[in-house]
Amino acid sequence: QKVLRKGEWKITAAVFSRAPGGGNRLVAIWPGFHDKAYGIAIDVGSTTIAAHLTNLSTGEVAASAGLMNPQIRFGEDLMSRVSYVMMNPGGEKEMTAAIRQALQTLAEEVAGRAGIALNDIMEVVLVGNPVMHHLFLGIDPTELGGAPFALATGLAVTIPARELDLKLNPGAWAYVLPCIAGHVGADTAGVVLSEAPHEQDEIMLAVDVGTNAEIVLGSKARLLACSSPTGPAFEGAQISSGQRAAPGAIERIRIDPETLEPRYKVIGSDLWSDDPGFEAAVAQTGVTGICGSGIIEAIAEMYLAGIINQDGVVDGALAARSPRIESYKRTFNYAIRQPREDGNEPLIRVTQNDVRAIQLAKAALYAGIRLLMDKLGIDAVGKIRLAGAFGSHIDVKYAMILGLIPDCDLQKVQSAGNAAGTGARIALLNAGARDEIEQVVRRIEKIETAVEPMFQQHFVEAMALPHKTAPFPHLAKAVQLPATKEIIATGEDGGERRRRRRG
Structure with a gap:
């Protein structure tokens, strides 16, 4: 009655029409006319969390x-976090509290930037991988740590936002997209909704x-779906000079095939290393390492320049x-940048072990893709979309040179950006899209790579650059791929080991 009287018997009401059990639920009422209604689409990644405050009217x-996801302190990757729960009773509650506090912090930050009150946020839509999905919902993720990788629930979830400890409008609701399988989560459902x-x-x-x-x-x-354990190498982890994408990290590189001299760009500067003024431009950050997109280009360029052969072996004769x-x-290394004399910068190089780490990661990815292609009975794909932060920054040509992805017309290989976050925003703004993705997920066929007998064979063949047996006709039109060559590796101990491509 106070609201009615204040608005002279005219009010604005926010109504939620998709509550569990059906019917409409009153979210909020305001005196007079009120046109501020917002929602937040959130992509909860294992490393980073991204939130987008969206005007529900426009x-x-x-x-x-x-x-950064605060759960990193419990473990760098998903399985280490599941292990933390297994080894520490109540560990899942610690991680749930950490992620929910991070979500609240993000809500407050975006509201502050937009100049609105938290009370104006009516709805939240969330996506995340299965482990993140379980943890922000307060579900023990232990069963996701081993076969059969069973989800506690794979269905879409609609609950009051306050049950996730989110202090928004008291009547706000939260919607979580459905998961597809034990290792293919609501974030992938968001990608499907975005890329269709x-x-x-x-x-x-x-x-x-x-x-x-x-x-x-x-x-x-x-439609088929699977996950493949690529590991953290694509993000710069387990690489000798690797680091996360941050100012000072090498992100682009070219190698002269005649002189073997590199030129490179670092995050935070538009100049190449051979441009005048480069050293002054990077003086503040320095050149501190090489990020995921940089290591992909470095190894692909090493292959094109003949520094490594199709088996990934560094050619020591080039010394x-x-x-x-x-x-x-x-073994042998390739030095990209020597350290500064003042000791403020490290030696940046690509080692034989770095090449192997990327080969293992890319072989796992390609093997998963090839497995799905087998199930569909196809030998080629029509178009490719690379999603996620890494997919947004990688040069698709170099991804194909390494054999991360199968051959395809390069014009039809595109970055999808944060497609999971885009899918969350679509679901936030379009109630029909929620029905759509829930129906689509039900008909996606889930393939478990760990129990597929052909996965190992595909993995072994995919270790070669770009691949041991698969043809890459579209790539060959765009890039002059090196001829197969045998390398006799001679290290410091004087021993010789013959490496050749087999098959």
Whole structure:
């Protein structure tokens, strides 16, 4: 009555029409006319969390923000976090509290940037991988740590936002997209909603590249999905000079095939290393390492320049041509940048072990893709979408040179950006899209790579650059691929080991 009287018997009411059990639920009322209604679409990643405050009337993004997932202190990757829960009773409650506090922090940040009150936020839509999904919902993720990787629930979830400890409008609701399988989560459902492979006439491959790559393949006729354990190498982890994408990290590189000299760009500067003024431009940050997109380009360029062969072996004989080929025990390294004399910058190089780490990661990704192609009975895909932060920054040509993805017309290989977050925003603004993705997820066929007998064979064949047996005709039109060559590796100990491509 107070609200009615204050508005002279005219009010604005916000009504939620998709509450569990059906019917309409009153979210909020205001005196007079009130046109501020907002929602937040949130992509909860294992490394970073991204939030987009969206005007529910216009669909415009009013503010965006991101932060590091605070669960990193419990474990860098998903399985280490599941292990933390297994080893520490109550560990899941610690991680749930940490992630929910992060979500609240992001809500406050985007509201502050947009100049609105938290009370104006009526709804939240969330996506995330299965472990993140379980943890922000307060579900023990232990069963996701081993076969059969059973989800406690894979259905879409609609609950009051306050049950996630979110202090928004007291009547606000939260919607979580459905998961697809034990290792293919609501974030992949967001990618499907954003890129719509289920509406395509030709075969589309959608890959969200991360520590665990999620893969969706198919068309309107049939859709399959799986995950593949690529590990953290694509993000710069387990690489000798690797680091996260941050100012000072090498993100682009080219190698002269004659001199073997590199030129590179670092995050935070538009200049190449051979441009005048480069050293001054990077003086503040320095050149501190190499990020995921940089290591992909570095190894692909090393292959094109003949520094490594199709088996990924560094050609030590090239040390006679260039001091950048350095002998190290029984292998060789490629030095990109020497350390500063003042000791403020490290030596940045690509080691034989770095090449192997990327080969293992890319072979796991390609093997998962090839497995789905086998299930569909196809040998080629019509278009490819690379999603996620890594997929947004990688040069698709270099991804194909390494064999991360199968051969395809390069014009039809595109970055999808944060497609999971885009899918969350679509679901936030379009109630019909929620029905759509819930129906599509039910008909996606889930393939478990761990129990597929052909996965190992595909993995072994995919270790070669770009692949041991698969043809790459589209790539060959765009890039002059090196001829197969045998390398006799001689290290510091004087021993010889013959390496050749087999098959």
